[in-house]
Amino acid sequence: MKLKLNPIQIEPSDPFKYDLLGRKEEILNLSLLVSNVNSPAVIAIDSRWGTGKTTFIRLWEQHLKEDISPSLYFNAWETDFSDDPLVSFLGEMNEGLKTLIGANEKANEAWEKTKAAGKQIAKRGIPALVRIGTAGIIDADKIIEDEITKAAGSLAGDALDNYLQQKKAIYEFHVALASFVEKSADGKPLVIFVDELDRCRPNYAIELLERIKHLFNTEGLVFVLALDKEQLGHSIEAVYGNGIDSVGYLRRFIDFEYQLKEPDKASYIDSLFSALQLYKFFQPRKQYGELRYDEDHLKNVFTMLATNLRLSLREIEQLLASINIAIRTAKENEYIFPALLVFLLISKHFKSDAYQRYVSGDGTESELIDYLHEIVPERNRDESFECALVEGYLIAAKSGRFQKAESPILLRHEEILQSEELNYKEKQYSEVVVNVVNRPAGLGHGVNLNRIKDRIDWLGRFEFSDSEG
Template sequence: MRLKKCQPVAIDAADPFKNDVLDRKANVEILTQFITSYEQSIVLCIDAGWGQGKTTFIKMWQQYLKKLDIPTIYFNAWESDYTDDALIALIGEIGLAIDNLSGENKSKAKGLFSTLKNKIGYLAKDASLKEWLPIVATIGSLISGGRIKADKIAEFTANLGASLAKDQIEKYEKSKQVLFEFKQELSRLAECYCGNDDKKPLVIFIDELDRCRPNFAIEVLEKAKHLFNVDNIIFVLATDKTQLGHSIRAVYGQGLDVNGYLRRFIDFDYLLPSPVRSDFIVSLSKQLGLDKYLINRITFFAGPLGIILQNLISLYNLTLREQEALCNILNIAVRTRSYFLEDNRVLVLFLLSILKLKFPDLYKSLNKYNKSNFISNVLENINSHYPDNTDNTDNIDNIDNIDNDTYYLKFLEFLECMLLSVIRPASQFSYEETVDDYVRKYNFNDVKKQKLIDSFDMVKGFEITIQELLLIKDTIEISSSFTLNWAV
């Protein structure tokens, strides 16, 4: 009965894919072959939505590259978002990685890194501000006792105009030279990480870019492309391009062509495949001890819990992050209110928790004054998520086993009947009458009608009331107020 929390996916040093329940190994192997076949520097974007496991993916990939003796650096952009300059943050992360080197390469890398730091002063974004400080100080000296010496200021600014023009030209020429030298030194530094093996690039992973402040995210892209575009370095961005696009528009305006803008910085996109029918939620339920606990609670519904969970998350398209949130809710709910969550109430807990995650407005509409509308809308929602051709189990998409599919469909039909019992209690209506009305409303065929009748036979004695629905909602609210560490 003790609570557990979801742990981050463990990346085994000897076998990076030991705990890979999403079958990402093939994706990593393909991408590794891709990046090692390029001689030039490239920027590769691993594009996936929120909660689809980007961080775990690139950390598995990073460990896989380490096993191949390909040097890597992991840079969490969001954790460095507090800095004012992305260049400083990137160079700092490269400097920290020097400690992982040894022998002559380490000694050489330290010397090159020291040279890089000296050149950063010319490239950092506050350098121009420092040059203006003496000018501001001089103008300030021409203001005495609150009186402005207009003639002196006019003479100063006239001379300043010519001086600044000359200075800006010289500064431009100097910055170009410094940038050239910076890239040369950076390329040599990358060679130290690679052990002078020109077939092994330094791979820099940049994570959580879509969570950064818009200005910082843009600056990271600019620095990665313009300053780090040197031999021996490959950048891999793990980001949600849709969310990153929102950040870019926040800076440059809603009319900006984001895809066109990003093409300036990103050479290749790789859309991380969404996990389909994965074992992730089954793995989480075992990690938390929910599998045995829930099976013991659901005594009358003889169906494999793992198959039911897999199909529910597939139907409702739950992301990995949402699957974990669902397990967190179930984990806390069944252990803190175990006296209440027996049999049918646990099944309703599944449904309401999913509604909270995917359809929050529908979930919030549940109250004692809105009973009929809420049930009607939820039934509509359930029916909209049924696969096509549910009457012929041989033709249902993404179903590998007819017996497993039967459990899964029975589960949904059972939920429908329980919800119907909220607004049409058995003490007032016969279940045949309730089914007839429901079948007419949705124009179901006779096969579906018979399945509902069979499910109502199971529901007898397990009806649920609006008060119990509200109590389950209250349980979900208590459970979801506890935020646990994400596993993905």
């Protein structure tokens, strides 16, 4: 029995073996682009949080290694405790380059010179020299003026001399870095993946961007940044003020942007069902006639809601992991009403006030049915068995066996069935709703809403990790 999803396994010899999202074609095409792009270049993989950016670039990195193309991975978020991104970046690169360089003496010598120059830059600090390179986006004239004023006002401290020395250190860094790339990459571009930039402290994220563009602007280097551009824009505004054109600012640092392809959610959910071994849970239940469709109801309703709500891959994983835990304590022949369970769990997550009113003794089904109709567009609703199924269960769970007629929504569906004017699809939808209300779990069985609520409340005691973006 598997209660949670393990991180994707990336086989060194076959990186795409366990890829659930079909990313191979995208990565092969991007690898071809990188091999032909004029370097230096910065490519942004732009996608919102939870859409699988980290998995994507990890797969890409391993593919390049398998293709004997030099590459390195740097997780910016794991290093933003450092005061200076340059220090942490060079430190992480140093670890990765040990394997890449191997016994190449000339490359090792060039890298040592690069590190030495980098240490001088980090020691002296480069706030003005780097940011002047973004002239037109921030007030470069003001920066220069401030630097000259500081220099003129403190000549005794050799501020101007320090300014010139750090400029020289940057030049030496560029020369050493170019020499290193030439001697180590064997004619192929060195691809450096920078992950989770948008999760860093605003100052750290912006400083790292600035250093990448102005210190590593060297032929033979290609940076791939995994980020959420909208979120990074907020970081830029936090550093430089709300008046800054964050989109224009980012254009100074990024040469190409690539939007990750929207994955097929139905296929992904199907893969997650297999990964969580949910079929093993449902298989013995199929011997009971009234439970034999539980697996289909769970999968199809969850897919309908995830697709229409445009849930991220991370949200899909976490919600399905929650559902998995919620049902695992059920007996083999116990009614769990998976269609209703899924909808209520998602309602609690995204519409908590309406959910609380529904599960309380005083609430009715109307508010959550309105929410269901918001999720499923009217143009698709009449043909959606899953939507009708959920609507029927929402009514049944709030109605006693001898009080069904008190639901105005149920009365409306019954009127539709009697109407001679409405079309077949509308009548078919209403027929499903009415049948579910009348027989939610077969003859003689009703929906135990309190039991479903207890399962959902129990999930509140668990905490699910959201470490990967």
